Amino acid sequence: MPSPQQTQIDLSNIPLFAGIEDLAVTADLQEWLHFYRDGEAICIKGAPADCMIVILHGEVAILSEDSFLVSRRAPDVLGEQGYLNSGSCRTADAVARGTVKVLRIPHAEVIRLLDVSPRFTQNLLKIVSAKLAEATSERGFRYRNENRLMAAFSSHLAPDITSRLLAQGDDYGRPRLINGVVLFADVRGFTETSLGLPPMELAQQLGDYLDEMVSILHAHHAFVDKFIGDAVMGVWGFPFESPRQMSEAFACAKRMVARAGTKTIGGKPVRIGVGLSAGSIFCGNVGNDLKRQFTVLGPTVNLAARCESACKELSASIVIAEDAHAQLSPTEAAELTAHSGVSLKGIGDVCLYTIRNEDPQ
Known part of the structure; x- marks a missing residue:
């Protein structure tokens, strides 16, 4: 120098x-x-x-x-x-x-x-x-970036997480693999109930229920991926992974079940089944300039959907896959009962866990 x-x-x-x-x-x-x-x-x-x-x-x-x-x-x-x-x-x-x-x-x-x-x-x-x-x-x-981000994610995320995204300014639609948790929640007997309601009344009552579920998901820091009819799908690990994400998902599932029981659709109390799984998940934008959508994909997502479907067979409101169960604390795991050899379509025989003393649905 x-x-x-x-x-x-x-x-x-x-x-x-x-x-x-x-x-x-x-x-x-x-x-x-x-x-x-x-x-x-x-x-x-x-x-x-x-x-x-x-x-x-x-x-x-x-x-x-x-x-x-x-x-x-x-x-x-x-x-x-x-x-x-x-x-x-x-x-x-x-x-x-x-x-x-x-x-x-x-x-x-x-x-x-x-x-x-x-x-x-x-x-x-x-x-x-x-x-x-x-x-x-x-x-x-x-x-311009903030407007695009707000349009893409404001309906999916809690406001505090959206603020963190804006502060970092990254491209959050880019494809990636995360270690996350997936939740599926579906209304039991919804098809039969919906047939007896006028369309506008059905939309209002379903919308009221879904608003409640989204609020709970946001309160537990989930990314609300999508609605599938009356079903709602939440993800933890995007955009930020957390060591508490499995505990957050478990607490969220229990709260969703409790809150749903206070709602009615077509004059009947809402009963839901919730499935949880954890593992590697693909997330990001898929499609092209004509149609592009942010989504999550992979075996972990499929397993969560199968766990939700197993709620009826196991007479449970919440069904948790084995990998998700392994991430719970001993206190949380003590709330659950194991069911070995449960056959899931497209997956095979697995061990699933349900909350004890559930009333049959």
Whole structure:
């Protein structure tokens, strides 16, 4: 790395000083020259704006609370807001990426140049204007992404999880494999009940029931994948996996059963069957530009559906697959009764678990 004494500084190549003839400064420019290694802080959020920083070489990452905002490179200027907003402090951290060389112009010198050089003031305003235009463009880009994300996920996720998605700004429709939990819940005898109701009344009563179920799923941090007629499907592990996701799913299933029992459709109490399974799940957007849909796929999904179908055979409201049962705490597992050799269509003989003392449905 060259020493300051070996480095020549040509201010004419720096846009902040462009067009200023016979520029005079009140100190040796070498005194303003500073070098930073990779990862070193050039300025810190909240510190006084005691100088204006001109990047002469390298790249600087601008961070706020450890979140990356933007990169700045030579010959960009940092810290100009401290002189347009008198007495302000640094609004973000600036950290060197690789070797960085900067010119730190002292506060007093910046104020003097603003007083004596209209061209310096004009150059500074151009720099600020360019940053404002960049910020406006970036904000528009983020708003467009947020609108797309909100349209895609707001009806599927609890508001707090949607906020986390927006903060991270990732492409959450991209295909991936997760270790998750799948829940299927279906209304018992719904087809027979629905035949005796006018369409509008059926839609209203079913909608009221589904609203209740979605609220419970959201309260337990599930992704509500879809409705299939009167059935509802929830997933844990997307978009964020959690060590408590199986416990959340189990508690959610019990609460759904209890809440459903307080609802009626066609004057009859709602009875539901819930199936739970856990394991590897594909999730992401499938289809093309003509029709694209976010979904989850795989044996874990199929097994949850088969567990829900087994509720009637096992006279249970909740049926849990063996892999899901293995992820429960001992206290939670103690609530369940094992059923060995249960035959599931397309899967074979398996061991399933139900909550004890269930009333037959």
